[in-house]
Amino acid sequence: MIEIKIRREDKIESYRVPEGITVLEALEYINKNYNADIKFRASCRNCQCGSCALTINGKPRLACETVVENNMLIEPLRGFRVVKDLVVDREPYYKKLNSIRNYLIRKKYPEDIEEIDDSVVEKSREVRSCIDCLSCLSVCPVRENYNFPGATIMRQILRFSLDVRDEEDRERIAFFENLYCCTTCSSCVEVCPMNIELERAIEKLRERAFKKGYYLDEHKKVRENIIKNNRSVPKIDKSFLEQCKEFYKAENEKLRVAFFTGCLIDYRNINVGFDTIKVLLAHNISVLIPKDQLCCGSPMLRTGQKDVAERLMEKNIEILESLDVDYIVTICAGCGSTLKNDYKLKNVKDISEILYKFEREYKPLPITVTYHDPCHLRRGQNIYKEPREIIKRIPNIKFIDSQPKCCGAGGGVRSGVKELSNILGKKRAKELRGVDKVITICPFCELHLKDQGLDVINLVSLIRRVI
Ligand code: SF4
Ligand code: SF4
Numbered sequence: 335m336i337e338i339k340i341r342r343e344d345k346i347e348s349y350r351v352p353e354g355i356t357v358l359e360a361l362e363y364i365n366k367n368y369n370a371d372i373k374f375r376a377s378c379r380n381c382q383c384g385s386c387a388l389t390i391n392g393k394p395r396l397a398c399e400t401v402v403e404n405n406m407l408i409e410p411l412r413g414f415r416v417v418k419d420l421v422v423d424r425e426p427y428y429k430k431l432n433s434i435r436n437y438l439i440r441k442k443y444p445e446d447i448e449e450i451d452d453s454v455v456e457k458s459r460e461v462r463s464c465i466d467c468l469s470c471l472s473v474c475p476v477r478e479n480y481n482f483p484g485a486t487i488m489r490q491i492l493r494f495s496l497d498v499r500d501e502e503d504r505e506r507i508a509f510f511e512n513l514y515c516c517t518t519c520s521s522c523v524e525v526c527p528m529n530i531e532l533e534r535a536i537e538k539l540r541e542r543a544f545k546k547g548y549y550l551d552e553h554k555k556v557r558e559n560i561i562k563n564n565r566s567v568p569k570i571d572k573s574f575l576e577q578c579k580e581f582y583k584a585e586n587e588k589l590r591v592a593f594f595t596g597c598l599i600d601y602r603n604i605n606v607g608f609d610t611i612k613v614l615l616a617h618n619i620s621v622l623i624p625k626d627q628l629c630c631g632s633p634m635l636r637t638g639q640k641d642v643a644e645r646l647m648e649k650n651i652e653i654l655e656s657l658d659v660d661y662i663v664t665i666c667a668g669c670g671s672t673l674k675n676d677y678k679l680k681n682v683k684d685i686s687e688i689l690y691k692f693e694r695e696y697k698p699l700p701i702t703v704t705y706h707d708p709c710h711l712r713r714g715q716n717i718y719k720e721p722r723e724i725i726k727r728i729p730n731i732k733f734i735d736s737q738p739k740c741c742g743a744g745g746g747v748r749s750g751v752k753e754l755s756n757i758l759g760k761k762r763a764k765e766l767r768g769v770d771k772v773i774t775i776c777p778f779c780e781l782h783l784k785d786q787g788l789d790v791i792n793l794v795s796l797i798r799r800v801i
């Protein structure tokens with residue numbers, strides 16, 4: 335027997351249940367054997383109906399598929415009003431579905447059976463696999479703080495948009511449901527039991543919306559910057575690429591990498607670019623810097639402007655694939671995620687992956703720091719252990735860990751929906767306060783959190799101080 339805990343209103347109750355059973359079976363066992371009368375929802379018992387989703391050990395999970403563990407904490411799904419015990423009010427979700435016109439809309443209905451090509455059906459297969467568990471809604475930082483219906487609603491709009499029979503202007507509906515408020519943080523993707531790539535669905539919907547003219551002016555400005563300069567931000571001064579050499583040879587070369595700078599290092603955080611060179615050389619890594627590299631295209635891909643992104647992608651791939659290096663190194667979470675997941679290049683590494691493998695002694699640094707996980711590094715590249723371990727290798731540093739949370743800079747929200755990005759940035763800054771420095775590996779997060787008054791630096795700039 336093991337012990338599990340259940341939140342009932344403000345109380346937490348403990349029960350002993352048999353090992354190896356599911357949470358759903360445990361709840362039934364408790365009601366039968368303890369006469370506890372705990373209220374919960376379930377129907378199919380087979381991961382099909384989505385009604386049994388609960389917050390289990392802090393994360394949304396299906397009760398019918400999750401096996402109990404000792405000391406497990408079972409709570410109602412977060413982000414919804416609790417009706418009783420583990421039952422939450424799903425009504426706001428159903429109301430929202432109604433408001434997006436959750437049915438096929440056609441001017442004229444066919445008189446006979448209609449055949450739809452398999453390839454068309456296939457296109458929407460993934461977004462049709464939702465089981466309405468609402469897990470994605472329960473973790474969405476934007477839905478929690480803003481008028482945004484959440485991932486599954488956008489997914490459902492895309493489903494209709496992809497349906498050849500539907501004649502409603504679905505992109506217009508999405509636009510007025512705040513399509514451009516998603517930060518593409520992927521928190522929803524992480525918890526979806528059907529593994530739906532929800533942030534990709536939102537990007538796809540944005541792509542369709544953009545083509546129809548439903549876009550934000552600020553995103554169009556970023557597009558114009560890229561078309562003009564191949565950079566997402568306007569040039570202010572001499573860029574990093576104009577100032578650096580093309581090749582820096584390490585004395586005792588152990589590895590040779592190409593440095594993919596990204597727009598903000600090239601045009602704004604130029605010192606971080608030079609810190610990167612110094613840090614890599616200090617680890618006996620030679621650095622090649624292709625001068626003709628362009629914006630990775632992430633700001634375009636995330637905001638539905640795939641046409642521009644494809645041109646950048648093609649050119650960058652041509653440049654990067656011609657290099658004789660062991661790895662391509664990024665120090666921007668967005669670039670790294672784009673090169674790995676959109677370009678599908680195999681030899682791309684975030685700076686933390688490289689430094690993690692090259693154990694080197696660092697000088698002591700008696701300061702207190704915390705680490706902010708960029709969404710596109712933690713969820714986009716599954717990197718969260720490496721930066722923490724590197725920081726902890728610095729003698730005398732006091733590391734206070736922080737729970738991952740989106741800062742509101744990504745997905746075109748910092749440029750396009752300032753009010754929302756400030757709300758999320760302020761909230762995140764509050765959680766990160768109380769240390770000397772906040773470390774991160776994303777110039778967008780860095781700038782955004784600096785705007786909230788925090789002292790933020792890229793991991794490479796911290797390491798530069800201790801080599
Ligand atoms: S990617 Fe993040 S912001 Fe966008 S819908 Fe999912 S959880 Fe919400
Ligand atoms: S999209 Fe995934 S997480 Fe969201 S309601 Fe559907 S199945 Fe659940």
Ligand code: FES
Binds near residue numbers: 387
């Ligand atoms: S009871 Fe239907 S998904 Fe769990």
